[in-house]
Amino acid sequence: MKIYLAGPEVFLPDAVEMGRRKAEICALHGLSGLYPLDNVVDRAAPDASLQIFRANERMMDEASAIVANLTPFRGPGADAGTVYELGYMAGRGKLCLGYSNDPSVYADRVRNFTAVEGRDGRLVDSVGLTVEDFGLSDNLMMIHALDACGCPLVTPRVMPSDLWRDLTAFEACVRVAAQRLTGRPTPG
């Protein structure tokens, strides 16, 4: 069974190594991890971004599930590319799993992230827009998409020391994916 490995770690300096580690964990659980950087794309080509898009979409269509790294990225929320892919897989009726290495609540991150003040009891951001505040880890659309699959967002109790490289929560998702897709319990 193939699973698509979505997340902003493709932007790390050691992105390829991260993919290798994720695929290794998948293999341990009898799954084949498909990592965006496995696609051979000429990143200097004029249509490089389109090639990446198409290759990622092909990978998603091949996969039976997605594991999305929804750790907040350049702001209070998850990486947009990852979120898009999560939505796409949900739309395809595929199994959706996600994790975040930051256990905090979305509204608290916005509190810390931008100048925020209460007006009429509402939590608002620095330009006056309401901050979604349901005590969830991130935007409700993502969180409940995961819930609807019976696989709620996985987060650690405390933030790991290496936010972008700790794969404990990731592995917890892979374990559930393996059980759901193969019906067999897996190591660990």
Next chain:
Amino acid sequence: MKIYLAGPEVFLPDAVEMGRRKAEICALHGLSGLYPLDNVVDRAAPDASLQIFRANERMMDEASAIVANLTPFRGPGADAGTVYELGYMAGRGKLCLGYSNDPSVYADRVRNFTAVEGRDGRLVDSVGLTVEDFGLSDNLMMIHALDACGCPLVTPRVMPSDLWRDLTAFEACVRVAAQRLTGRPTPG
């Protein structure tokens, strides 16, 4: 024909009025706009966020298309909820349209948004992750999903004075949607 109206304007103080204006524009073009806040949800209920998720999903399933407001939101990228919905509709094979009221390129926004320095010629953000830099308005997954539908992201040449309320680019999307879904040219 029904179209789903996705965007972070649901967080504005005048969110309901914005929905009314968007629906009015849709009606002008012979379309019925479905706006998340049209759903009656008890926002004080313990499961309010789940109710909203389910209501939005029902609306998307009813709709033939999505128009996504991808104006950067609390950071360099689009609102995660909107991006998820875009992915979902793409996954469902629905017609996807999007707009942003900020015409700038993603990498430039990251340059302005976080401490960024070049290393080995790469553009990196303040924690050392590579910045996607294809000269696109936002994350390539979203941009090319729109392209794939034959409806590229709409942006103004210059940023409108009211970033969150100017509906010119939105209307351009609605016009294309109307043409694509009904085969008839529409006013304007």
